[in-house]
Amino acid sequence: MGSRPPVLEMTGIRKVFPGVTALDDVDFRLLPGEVHALMGENGAGKSTLIKVLTGVYGTDGGEIRLGGAAVLFGSPLQAQQAGISTVYQEVNLCTNLSVAENIFIGREPRTLGRIRWAEMRRRAVELLARLDLTLDVSAPLSTYSLAIQQMVAIARAIDIDAKVLILDEPTSSLDASEVAQLFAVMRRLKDAGVAILFVSHFLDQVYEVADRMTVLRNGRLIGEYRTADLPQMQLVARMIGKDLEALEELESQPRSSARELERGPLIAKAVGLGRTGGIAPFDMEIHAGEVVGLAGLLGSGRTEMARLFFGADRADTGHLEIDGKPLVLRSPRTAMAHGIGxxxxxxxxxxxxxxxxxxxxxxLALQAARGWTRPIARRRQDELVDKYVKALNIRPADPDMPVRNLSGGNQQKVLLARWLITEPRLLIIDEPTRGIDVGAKAEIQRIVAELADGGTAVLFVSAELDEVLRLSHKIEVLRDRRLVEELDNTDDVDADRVMRTIAGGVAQ
Structure with a gap:
């Protein structure tokens, strides 16, 4: 593989934002017919490097060569026209339009200005067949799952004769079978000579599909490696800059256990709470100092359940009790007034x-709770923000930086800080570690455990079963938008037992 000339070379790339050097003399190369993983913590520079490559940002130094020729794109459209296509974690398609329209939007076959609909649908079918997909291309995209929408985005990307395909966290919302389907498509494209830049925080997936990887840390190049030559623990050590002993200590930390929990007072109780089309009526109790984990597959109703506790969705059956008294959550403002975040x-x-x-x-949340006519003094803002920037290790540690300039993981920490600053009695956290790196994930898990130790009740939602098992004192198992079983997290509860419950087996 290494003897072939790179289809893409980035040399000495430098990008500076006010007060922050996001990329410092970074090299990156991508070979034809390979899957190359770009690895690093949130804030390492991965997204910035991709945005420099695709013309979202200009460079402050360095050179980009595509097919041996120097290039500098002024926009993502120019990059796309040159054969560089990007499919982002959050699919930017028009779900109200048909599958075919989404594939060819802006590039529809026309005669005298009129779209040739039959030809467009035929070409869409042929293009999807290359990805081993058979769909009704005239159906609205909204009728298909997120996984299928990802495939449609990839179909659109490769239709422009892509030399380079960038997949940015494409598996973050997919289940295991959908990930396998995506990887089959990636291998097929690789065999056809497409160079694939793959960004993911799921290490097992990286090792399954990537041929090589490049590791960044704090905007600097750490190294380029053949995947087979770099064990996972060494990869993580390079990503987060910690030695292997520290990582092994982190992984050996004991999980939460119902046996060790002395439940505090009852904070929230759901009695027959439900919403038509969202989640079937359920009963649940959440006590002070308790982490209640929601486990289930994508679409099982985890988020729908969590939103009812905050009033983000209105329940149409049952009721919620706070401190033993019925409470009608007409809006999130009501929930916030009762100490729910x-x-x-x-x-x-x-x-x-x-x-x-x-x-x-x-x-934002603290100010909203106080009311906009009672602004928080700037000195008090500084004290509070500095406390949580340090506690959550938000990087860069510049409170006046636009939040859009932060990585996804650091944005997630900012969102968590917003609610921690209100000192909630019940904190609902939905997928706080999705799409973030190992180091940030460990920090957020530590924060959740510390919140519970301090008496906060936590309702915790995660697609990662190991994470639910590690943090939760009690696990609510959902299937098909219905609560099917409640498990105290004791020594005899493991991933296999929870999965059997999710799949419809009987927990013993």
Whole structure:
């Protein structure tokens, strides 16, 4: 593989934002017909490197060569026209349009200005067949799962005769069978000579599909490696800059256990709570100092359940009790007034406000709870924000930086800080570690455990079963938008038992 000339070379790339050097003399090369993983913690520079490559950002130094020729793209469209296609973690397609329209939007076959619909649908079918997909291409994209939408985005990307395909966290919302389907497509494209740049925080997946990897840390190149030559523990050590003994100590930390928990007072109780089309009626109790984990496959109703506890969705059956008294949650404002916080899984549309600074994002919920006519004094803002920037290791540690300039993992920490600053009695955390690196994930897990130790009740949602088992005192297992079993997290509860319950087996 190494004897072939690179299809893409980036040499000495430098990118500086006000007060921050995001990339410092970074080299990267991509060979034809390979899957190359770009690895690093959130804030390591992965997204910035991709944005420099695709023309979102200009460079402050260095050279980019595509097919041996020097290039410098002024926009993502120019990069796409040159054969570099990107499929992002959050699929940017129009779900109200048909599959065929999404594939060819802006490039529809036309005669005298009129779209040739039959030809467009035929070409869409042929293109999807290359990915081993058979779909009704005239159906709205919204009728298909997120995994299929990812495939449609890839079909659109390769239709422009892509030399380079960038997949940015494509598996973060997929289940195991959907990931296997995506990897089959990636291997097929690789065999056809497409060079694939793959970004993922799931290490097992990287080792399954990637041929080589490049590791960044703090905006600097750590090294380029053949995947087979770099064991996982050594990769993680390079990514986060810790020695192997420290990592092994982290992994050996004991998990939470129902046996060790002395439950505090009852904070919240759901009685027949449910929402038509969202989650079937369920009963649940959450006590002070308790982490209650929600386990289930994608679409099982975990998020729908969590949103009912915050009033983000209105229940149409049953009721919620707070401190033993019925409470009608007409809006999240009511929940906040009763000490409930909610960190959404969708940090882009329901989380951070991209136009605001880190400081403004962190104090947002506290200021809303106080009322906008009672502004928080700047000195008090500084004290609070500095405390949580340090506690959560938010990087860069500049409260006046626009939050959009932070990596996804650091944006997630800002969102978590927003709710921690309100000192909630019940904190609902939905997928706080999705798509973030090993180091940030460990920090967030530590924070959740410390919150419970301090008496906060936590409702914790994660697609990673190991994470639910490690943090939760009690596990609520969901299947098909229904609560099917409640398990105290004791020594005899393991991933196999939870999975059998999810799959429909009887827990023994």
């Amino acid at each position: 909610f960190s959404s899984e969708n940090r882009r549309t329901e989380g951070v406000v991209a136009e605001l600074s880190v400081r403004e994002n962190i104090i």
